[in-house]
Amino acid sequence: MKLGTIERPGGSAVVVQAGEHEVAVLPGFSSVDEVVQTDEATWRAAAAEALRSGQRLPSAELSWLPPVVRPGKILCVALNNSANPDRIMSGPDTPAMFVKPSSSLVGHGKPIVTKPSYGRVHPEPELAVVVGTGGADIAEDDALKHVFGYTIINDITSPTMRDTDTFHYRAIHPSTEEPEGVRYVDSWVSYPARYKGSDTFGPLGPWVATAEDIPDPHALRITCSHDGRVVTDDNTANLRFSVAQVIAFASEYLALEPGDVIAMGTALRRSAKGGAVQNLDLAKVGGSVAVEIEGIGVLSNPVECR
Amino acid sequence: MKLGTIERPGGSAVVVQAGEHEVAVLPGFSSVDEVVQTDEATWRAAAAEALRSGQRLPSAELSWLPPVVRPGKILCVALNNSANPDRIMSGPDTPAMFVKPSSSLVGHGKPIVTKPSYGRVHPEPELAVVVGTGGADIAEDDALKHVFGYTIINDITSPTMRDTDTFHYRAIHPSTEEPEGVRYVDSWVSYPARYKGSDTFGPLGPWVATAEDIPDPHALRITCSHDGRVVTDDNTANLRFSVAQVIAFASEYLALEPGDVIAMGTALRRSAKGGAVQNLDLAKVGGSVAVEIEGIGVLSNPVECR
Numbered sequence: 088m089k090l091g092t093i094e095r096p097g098g099s100a101v102v103v104q105a106g107e108h109e110v111a112v113l114p115g116f117s118s119v120d121e122v123v124q125t126d127e128a129t130w131r132a133a134a135a136e137a138l139r140s141g142q143r144l145p146s147a148e149l150s151w152l153p154p155v156v157r158p159g160k161i162l163c164v165a166l167n168n169s170a171n172p173d174r175i176m177s178g179p180d181t182p183a184m185f186v187k188p189s190s191s192l193v194g195h196g197k198p199i200v201t202k203p204s205y206g207r208v209h210p211e212p213e214l215a216v217v218v219g220t221g222g223a224d225i226a227e228d229d230a231l232k233h234v235f236g237y238t239i240i241n242d243i244t245s246p247t248m249r250d251t252d253t254f255h256y257r258a259i260h261p262s263t264e265e266p267e268g269v270r271y272v273d274s275w276v277s278y279p280a281r282y283k284g285s286d287t288f289g290p291l292g293p294w295v296a297t298a299e300d301i302p303d304p305h306a307l308r309i310t311c312s313h314d315g316r317v318v319t320d321d322n323t324a325n326l327r328f329s330v331a332q333v334i335a336f337a338s339e340y341l342a343l344e345p346g347d348v349i350a351m352g353t354a355l356r357r358s359a360k361g362g363a364v365q366n367l368d369l370a371k372v373g374g375s376v377a378v379e380i381e382g383i384g385v386l387s388n389p390v391e392c393r
Numbered sequence: 394m395k396l397g398t399i400e401r402p403g404g405s406a407v408v409v410q411a412g413e414h415e416v417a418v419l420p421g422f423s424s425v426d427e428v429v430q431t432d433e434a435t436w437r438a439a440a441a442e443a444l445r446s447g448q449r450l451p452s453a454e455l456s457w458l459p460p461v462v463r464p465g466k467i468l469c470v471a472l473n474n475s476a477n478p479d480r481i482m483s484g485p486d487t488p489a490m491f492v493k494p495s496s497s498l499v500g501h502g503k504p505i506v507t508k509p510s511y512g513r514v515h516p517e518p519e520l521a522v523v524v525g526t527g528g529a530d531i532a533e534d535d536a537l538k539h540v541f542g543y544t545i546i547n548d549i550t551s552p553t554m555r556d557t558d559t560f561h562y563r564a565i566h567p568s569t570e571e572p573e574g575v576r577y578v579d580s581w582v583s584y585p586a587r588y589k590g591s592d593t594f595g596p597l598g599p600w601v602a603t604a605e606d607i608p609d610p611h612a613l614r615i616t617c618s619h620d621g622r623v624v625t626d627d628n629t630a631n632l633r634f635s636v637a638q639v640i641a642f643a644s645e646y647l648a649l650e651p652g653d654v655i656a657m658g659t660a661l662r663r664s665a666k667g668g669a670v671q672n673l674d675l676a677k678v679g680g681s682v683a684v685e686i687e688g689i690g691v692l693s694n695p696v697e698c699r
Contacts, residue, residue: 163586190466
């Protein structure tokens with residue numbers, strides 16, 4: 088089953104996909120956030136009733152919100168594609184993660200906005216997990232039971248702001264010689280709030296495909312296109328750490344909450360015609376970016392260069 | 394006026410400080426998040442009424458929650474202390490920021506939990522801003538009008554996880570020679586979700602002092618103590634970027650929402666007796682950490698080493 092959140096006069100609403108060109112309105116829920124918080128038997132009964140006799144709307148006329156409008160956190164896994172491991176000169180053998188704020192989310196069809204001060208801006212097509220049941224210290228074998236469903240995120244990134252917000256500095260460490268002393272260690276650190284979290288840097292949706300629709304999240308074709316041209320064509324089989332591994336690892340540190348979104352990392356493989364998402368400077372080319380994942384849908388957003 | 398959020402049987406409640414040892418319960422609000430969303434005249438009238446005739450509780454017996462329980466984002470400014478600028482070898486001339494998830498927050502008196510897999514864990518005492526009116530592209534001159542109040546955050550950090558989650562890698566940049574080509578640029582990048590955002594890494598509160606109580610947020614003594622020993626004794630005058638500058642800069646990229654928390658960066662100056670917060674490995678010493686800011690209060694948390 089596929090669920091989404093739309094804007095309507097008087098407030099937002101949840102819709103269920105009902106065929107290729109229609110959706111059914113799910114009464115009593117204003118966002119998928121609320122569905123996730125509801126007992127499964129209750130919302131499934133409501134969805135079945137909606138598909139049987141609910142109000143229908145044409146898909147083409149919908150104004151989409153992010154399906155999860157205000158997740159507690161959007162946890163993003165970095166450098167998680169096994170297609171080119173030679174890029175990593177040194178780094179962890181565990182998933183590396185950052186947080187995007189919920190204020191960066193936008194729905195399908197809404198503009199990705201760039202400003203001159205952002206510098207270069209590129210798309211990153213990613214599979215995203217919507218957490219159903221929360222938890223801490225989740226075992227890898229139990230991890231997929233915590234998945235409510237899967238959606239699409241375009242993890243918009245400014246490499247210019249990334250470079251700007253990287254510091255070469257002397258970190259303070261305890262002295263190895265005197266108990267109260269300190270020593271300075273030459274270090275690099277980068278801070279992702281701007282380059283990953285600016286407004287509209289998180290297109291999400293339109294659909295959440297519930298978990299039973301995606302028996303294997305690691306066998307899905309994923310593409311990113313710009314104005315109809317395929318820029319990257321990859322498969323979630325190339326993710327280095329699996330959904331279950333990421334859930335188990337992350338929840339040892341950050342308790343997962345219902346509605347949390349986990350972005351699994353970028354599909355990096357280039358298309359046959361060359362090109363890479365990092366080559367696509369949206370601030371310069373404008374146009375429209377589409378991310379498609381097999382079995383989930385197409386997330387498409389126009390670019391608005393201010 | 395000072396406002397906090399407490400746990401009570403049957404749900405949370407907002408309290409107003411009513412003298413040194415007592416609080417008054419503010420009826421109709423379950424968290425400061427809700428107060429921030431409410432018309433000022435309405436909540437101020439309710440608070441005045443609560444102080445006149447509301448239920449009183451002894452402060453010593455309260456179970457505190459973070460005053461803002463579920464901020465949309467906790468935006469943290471890094472390396473913002475002017476006390477030792479010589480630490481920065483290269484980096485931005487603008488505030489560098491990361492996001493802590495709301496799941497990392499804990500209230501005053503609640504344990505900071507460390508696990509063996511976290512490595513070293515140290516406290517970072519910081520002034521925090523609670524956003525009242527949200528906005529994007531806020532002018533520096535208008536910025537303080539967007540402040541609801543000020544609170545205290547202990548920006549708990551694991552330098553061990555920071556080192557682990559730092560990558561030396563080849564970033565993909567567009568080729569300078571062929572239009573579709575790429576080139577690899579030797580880069581460093583670090584990801585802060587674990588080292589800054591693990592559960593209990595965000596003690597917050599207990600009080601939000603509303604803005605009129607803090608006419609100058611840059612003239613406040615701030616100390617951090619461990620088991621009664623002063624580890625750092627600084628003043629918010631040493632912040633490099635001011636509250637107004639940070640609000641103006643951040644809101645150019647990330648729209649601020651009511652209830653957002655902005656952590657202003659660590660008070661770094663050492664106490665006369667030596668020592669530095671980075672020397673305090675909470676995972677090893679346990680005990681209790683207190684952060685005090687003049688005019689706001691004392692945030693104290695025991696450490697629980699698992």
